[in-house]
Amino acid sequence: MANYNPYENxxxxxxxxxxxxxxxxxxxxxxxxxxxELTVSIPIRMDDGHVEVFSGYRVQHSTARxxxxxxxxxxxxxxxxxxxxxxxxxxxxxxxxxxxxxGxxxxxxxxxxxxxxxxxxxxxxxxxxxxxxxxxxxxxxxxxDVNTNGQIMAWIADxxxxxxxSWQPGVVTGKPLATGGSLGRNEATGRxxxxxxxxxxxxxxxxxxxxxxxxxxxxxxxxxxxxxxHQEGVxxxxxxxxxxxxxxxxxxxxxxxxxxxxxxxxxxxxYTEEGAEIxxxxxxxxxxxDVLFMxxxxxxxxxxxxxxxxxxxxLEGANGPTTEEADxxxxxxxxxxxxxxxxxxxxxxxxxxxxxxxxxxxYWTEAEYNERLQKKMREAYEDVYALKEKYHVTYRLAAYMxxxxxxxxxxxxxxxxx
Ligand SMILES: NC(=O)C1=CN([C@@H]2O[C@H](COP(=O)(O)OP(=O)(O)OC[C@H]3O[C@@H](n4cnc5c(N)ncnc54)[C@H](O)[C@@H]3O)[C@@H](O)[C@H]2O)C=CC1
Ligand SMILES: O=C(O)CCC(=O)C(=O)O
Numbered sequence: 465m466a467n468y469n470p471y472e473n474x475x476x477x478x479x480x481x482x483x484x485x486x487x488x489x490x491x492x493x494x495x496x497x498x499x500x501e502l503t504v505s506i507p508i509r510m511d512d513g514h515v516e517v518f519s520g521y522r523v524q525h526s527t528a529r530x531x532x533x534x535x536x537x538x539x540x541x542x543x544x545x546x547x548x549x550x551x552x553x554x555x556x557x558x559x560x561x562x563x564x565x566x567g568x569x570x571x572x573x574x575x576x577x578x579x580x581x582x583x584x585x586x587x588x589x590x591x592x593x594x595x596x597x598x599x600x601x602x603x604x605x606x607x608x609d610v611n612t613n614g615q616i617m618a619w620i621a622d623x624x625x626x627x628x629x630s631w632q633p634g635v636v637t638g639k640p641l642a643t644g645g646s647l648g649r650n651e652a653t654g655r656x657x658x659x660x661x662x663x664x665x666x667x668x669x670x671x672x673x674x675x676x677x678x679x680x681x682x683x684x685x686x687x688x689x690x691x692x693x694h695q696e697g698v699x700x701x702x703x704x705x706x707x708x709x710x711x712x713x714x715x716x717x718x719x720x721x722x723x724x725x726x727x728x729x730x731x732x733x734x735y736t737e738e739g740a741e742i743x744x745x746x747x748x749x750x751x752x753x754d755v756l757f758m759x760x761x762x763x764x765x766x767x768x769x770x771x772x773x774x775x776x777x778x779l780e781g782a783n784g785p786t787t788e789e790a791d792x793x794x795x796x797x798x799x800x801x802x803x804x805x806x807x808x809x810x811x812x813x814x815x816x817x818x819x820x821x822x823x824x825x826x827y828w829t830e831a832e833y834n835e836r837l838q839k840k841m842r843e844a845y846e847d848v849y850a851l852k853e854k855y856h857v858t859y860r861l862a863a864y865m866x867x868x869x870x871x872x873x874x875x876x877x878x879x880x881x882x
Pocket of ligand 1: 608609610611612653680681682683684685686704705706707730759760761762781782783784808809811812
């Protein structure tokens, strides 16, 4: 998998979707290229006085349907191709969610766990100064992703205010409540995944309370998703994060794991539970469960791991966890995949709700927020499902087809071909 290029993977699926729709290359060629890619260098004085220079990226894949929108990731392996693919997936996802955004993503190549809080703040503010010309509430609106959180979003909003001379909370979403965040956003991606699973159960005449599950990733998406699904009766026997894989055949104590991870920097390192054992990470995918919930990183289910999967259903909370090769294999084997661009859209739909509240200055209750989220998740699922049934394709292909139709229509209506 050394040569895995997530952007190429995205293009392959996009081309297939276009083919099923009967599009010629020129009908959608523009969607194959990001509109704008910015690479920046961020010099930081570290606490001990020495200087380090970090690479950062912001890619705006599309603004056809509205301002570019998507999270920012801090990760040691972040690079141009990863951020490009993540930005394109945002275009597709935002179109499926039918929210008025294009797609973008950002990244800094750094291991944030090695930085002090002061260094992290300086790095974040340095990054904002470099991408300042291309972001704004109507231009490009960042949000959290892997290894970023509400505090980092608050620093982004504050640095933007310092540069622009005005407090504009709608420049970034996923903020803490004290800085214009919204009730519900922190849980939105996980809650949206629960709604997706519930809709799948309804369509397949399954009772969610009878499902068993294994989860990879226990950060924002994995931990909230697992907690909410557990509360609905799903039995979660296996959870893995970067530190290890925990297994309890009687069902893990998800509440305890959630509290532990959230008081240990979103990490399960050191977690113990009576009846639970630590198993090799390589055994996570081969668990004999009903659902494999992917909530870590891309390229996890690929040519080398796909044959391990025993679960008949894969729920994608992470972006891009399944390569095209693995996807084809799962289709052949009858393993159903609820794809990222449909299933985890709750995060950005929740961000849209926050942005709407920031711009109107009128804040909703959590119950209102969750009710609207449920409605949006349902609509996204049904819109994808209708195409899946009509064309007899996978959920993923149907999702890409739906997005392609919406982006192409917006682009053509605006008429911005040169
Ligand atoms: N935060 C959000 O609102 C959204 C995030 N996503 C996607 O969901 C995924 C997870 O994001 P977050 O939960 O926000 O990130 P996070 O930083 O809160 O958590 C990431 C989790 O993945 C685990 N992990 C990392 N590498 C791993 C490995 N090699 N093996 C096993 N576990 C590993 C970490 O230990 C951690 O538990 C990413 O793909 C992200 O792009 C998608 C939609 C929205
Ligand atoms: O909330 C957002 O704007 C984007 C979240 C995100 O990065 C994602 O959906 O992958």
